[in-house]
Amino acid sequence: TQLQVVDRMKTDFLNAISHELRTPLAPILGYTEILLGGGLGPLPNGATRGVQAIADSGKRLLNLIESLLAFIRLDQGAMALKREPTDVAGLLAAVTESFQARAKERKLAVTVHAPEGLPAVSADPQELTMALNHLLDNATKFTPAGGAVSVSARQAAGADGQSGVEIAVQDTGIGIPADQQEKVFERFYQADSSLTRQYGGVGIGLAVVKQTIEAHGSHVTVESEPGKGSTFRFVLPLAKP
Ligand SMILES: Nc1ncnc2c1ncn2[C@@H]1O[C@H](COP(=O)(O)OP(=O)(O)OP(=O)(O)O)[C@@H](O)[C@H]1O
Numbered sequence: 001t002q003l004q005v006v007d008r009m010k011t012d013f014l015n016a017i018s019h020e021l022r023t024p025l026a027p028i029l030g031y032t033e034i035l036l037g038g039g040l041g042p043l044p045n046g047a048t049r050g051v052q053a054i055a056d057s058g059k060r061l062l063n064l065i066e067s068l069l070a071f072i073r074l075d076q077g078a079m080a081l082k083r084e085p086t087d088v089a090g091l092l093a094a095v096t097e098s099f100q101a102r103a104k105e106r107k108l109a110v111t112v113h114a115p116e117g118l119p120a121v122s123a124d125p126q127e128l129t130m131a132l133n134h135l136l137d138n139a140t141k142f143t144p145a146g147g148a149v150s151v152s153a154r155q156a157a158g159a160d161g162q163s164g165v166e167i168a169v170q171d172t173g174i175g176i177p178a179d180q181q182e183k184v185f186e187r188f189y190q191a192d193s194s195l196t197r198q199y200g201g202v203g204i205g206l207a208v209v210k211q212t213i214e215a216h217g218s219h220v221t222v223e224s225e226p227g228k229g230s231t232f233r234f235v236l237p238l239a240k241p
Pocket residue numbers: 067134138139142171173174175176184185189190191192196200201202203204205206207230
């Protein structure tokens with residue numbers, strides 16, 4: 001119908017501008033990192049603060065654009081997965097590695113625990129990576145300095161009783177009050193708007209996680225206690241041998 005055509009155009013347009021917005025940020029972030037790392041020689045007096053401000057704002061802008069892209073994909077409805085036998089330990093190691101710089105900056109310990117010989121799961125590695133990125137983004141954002149974030153995997157039974165691999169992202173952060181634990185998976189919901197403004201973000205991460213895990217035929221749950229921390233978990237089915 002005509003409405004669908006307009007909708008399609010809207011999505012294509014938003015997708016295009018999101019990509020156009022992201023491209024110029026790569027050199028901005030890349031060069032600020034090189035400058036701050038001393039790769040182009042020592043910065044003149046007083047320049048460090050300015051370059052740091054450019055880097056911080058650039059990162060914020062990138063996060064917003066990522067959220068916009070995530071929202072568009074969420075809005076497109078059913079996610080088309082490209083499932084393949086996926087090595088969980090390797091994937092967790094890679095995702096966690098990409099958070100180490102931020103962890104150091106925020107004085108957090110981020111660790112991975114996956115036993116040897118964990119069987120492969122049937123998953124879309126790209127979508128799974130993005131979902132884990134959202135969970136780690138939250139865990140490192142809502143955990144004060146000195147805290148710990150751990151990502152772990154173990155063999156466990158799924159909801160259907162079939163054997164699978166459980167993945168858990170646990171933090172020692174601020175936690176989520178019981179009456180809000182369901183709601184945080186809704187898009188744009190943030191547990192405490194005054195508090196979350198301090199933390200940034202638009203409230204899309206967990207909606208993406210939920211959609212992704214449900215597309216895999218599974219379910220994501222949260223256990224949390226305010227002031228103690230939160231654990232997000234889900235079980236993925238084993239890949240057919
Ligand atoms: N690990 C966590 N610890 C404490 N609160 C959390 C945690 N993860 C999510 N929340 C709460 O759930 C809300 C929704 O999370 P979600 O990831 O969807 O949005 P966001 O992180 O605020 O923004 P975005 O992900 O779009 O950057 C958060 O604003 C926060 O209140």
